[in-house]
Amino acid sequence: MPTRTELTSSDLSEIRQSALGAANPLGVAAELAEAVEAGRLADPDDAGYALALAAEIAESRTKLDAALRYADRAVEAYGKRDDSQAAAARALRARILFRAGREDEAMAELEPLRPTLTQHTDAAAFLSAALAAGGRATVAEEWLTDAVRGLLAERAAEPTDADDAGFLFFLLQQRHRLRHALGLQHDAHDNLAERLESKLANAGARVDAEPDGDLLFWPHAEFDSLLAQWPAAAEQYGATWDEHRARLERELVRLAAAGRKGLAVLPASVEGLVAFAGTDGDPADARTRAGYAGQLFAGPAQITWPPERNEPCWCGSGLKYKKCCLPRSR
């Protein structure tokens, strides 16, 4: 990174993939902050993202002071943006404040994010995580309950399946899991959550919450290069890129239905796989690829799934999720 003059968005994704495995992750975090400072981002809109990434890296090494400095700057860089990424950065800042024992400030950061529960599909997850880090899981349960009630009140009838429930499905699921974790009795909303979940699970004919495969996502060029070098990989990942994306999307839907949380795809590269395999591993071997997936899974190298219906698809096609990989699961 220090040799590069400019950091592009794809450089940042790459750093996100490799930072935690780097020899000096805190050095990577510092370099990210410096690149922002020195105006070395190809897209200045990436400043918040780069700084939030630096904050996450520092937080993972329990350098809370540094993490908080980066998170402060990330929030500042996002300014008035109110998209999911900006909200996630605020929730991250709150989580770090909680961990630093600054509870009032953490709550002051989180309160204004409460309406995002009905705006961003991933808000239920990042708000719950921040509140849980502060020992406030019951507050998260209250917020989720209110949001669920609000969305149900706007509907003429109870949703018949997860797709019909849309947004509500993510809230119901998050709330259901949280209430189980808190040891609460099932209520009507939990019953609804379970009905929708089991319907999805039946559609997928499985309720196993373990991934069936490695959740590696090969971007288009990487996919082509993978199959060119190891044609047999088509068995696992599909013969075409469309099939690859459809398989991944279906698997993620199945895992979500089985109650698996924090779902993400792991953006893979042939270069990364070959580096992981080293001199004695075989990239053609599914076990090597599973090991590579394990390495990516342990790092911050992930694309959170699912995106919002109207947000860019996780596959990087540039299309809206609802027009791209969402329908591939059917």
Ligand SMILES: [Zn+2]
């Ligand atoms: Zn239950």
Ligand SMILES: [Zn+2]
């Ligand atoms: Zn897509």
